[in-house]
Amino acid sequence: MKRIQVVPTWSFRDSSGNQLNPQLFSLLRAIHEEGKLTAATKKAGISYRHGWNLLNTWAAFFGVPLVELQKGRGAHLTALGEKLIWAEQRVVARLEPQLESLTSDLNMEIHRALEGVSPLLRVHASHGYAVALLPDYADGIQLDLQYKSAEEALASLSRGNCEVAGFHLPTSVISPQLIESYSRYLKPRVHKVIRFITRRQGLIIKADNPHEIHGLQDLIKPEVRFINRQKDSGTRVLLDEMLYQQDIDSQHITGFENEEFTHSAVAAYVASGMADVGMGVEAAARQFGLGFIPLEDEYYLLVCHHRNLEQAAMERLLQNIRSPLFQQAVMQLPGYTPDRCGEVVSVDSVLPK
Secondary structure, three states, rough: OOOOOOOOOOOEEEEOOOOOOOOOHHHHHHHHHOOOHHHHHHHHHHOOHHHHHHHHHHHHOOOOEEHHHEOEEEEEOOOHHHHHHHHHHHHHHHHHHHHHHHHHHHHHHHHHOOOOOEEEEEEOOOOOOOOHHHHHOOOEOOOOOOEEHHHHHHHHHOOOOOOOEEOOOOOOOOHHHHHHHHHHOOOOOOOEEEEEEEEEEEEEEEEOOOOOOHHHHHEEEEEEEEEEEEOHHHHHHHHHHHHHHHOOOOHOOOOOOOOOOOHHHHHHHHHHOOOOEEEEEEHHHHHHOOOEEEEEEEEEEEEEHHHHHHHHHHHHOOOOOOEEEHHHHHHOOOEOOOOOOOEEOOOOOOOOO
């Protein structure tokens, strides 16, 4: 069955209620990438004349041009043009978890209305690039994927609100507080852990690294602006623990209080020039053409009640993530590997005591 996607679009209106064509964003992105209006209009799938009219219309709307055209030098975005495309990227990245959860809800309702409904599997997990692949490889099951923090996902599993929860553990930097937090929900006699992927976390920086950032100690440089993750995210927990171990006071980090809610939102924030560095996965950095300084590998794990392993939906999920097609898709993500993906292990084997 085909899946429906929920895609956000922008709407601009002036004080008179006049609405302008959001197709401009596709054209601005293409100009940013191609550097020529002729190539950009072709990439955006519109005529040169239509592209020219769009630019003029929007320039009149904002009162300043969005693109500079110079003979022999092609087309370049003005400061406002660049701010517009990066603002769009940040908004879309920030809304990713909510939009993908809404997409899951919509497809569930469509699936229920059809004959021959497949087994249902509710998965609550923190947002990530590899987890986001699951719906595309949910062969033979209805996958209800809802994004929550790791602790919220584990609490949902404990309450019986889902069959599978996703959480993550650093491979080496594991604080006693994190172990205690997870131990409240993970019971060795009750639950089984499914190995999923390993992902690389680190510092997301400008490609040319103008501030010569090489590690966490450089975050306290007065000229360096940081963008953080929200307090209940696994990335934030990992960062706080590494700062503690390296005796770095977060109060000396400019922008530490500024938070985003996804890896891609952090990367978009840095790419837009609003920050010089953020913490996230390598895939987010590469998505926006940014540099990356690896700091720590992290296991992304799934957990379920041991009885659910015998259910048809769970068996299909395991088949899907063990398939070469899914694992090849994971390997296409920078910094991601499907190590032992689909292997069922005990809680004690992954959670230190």
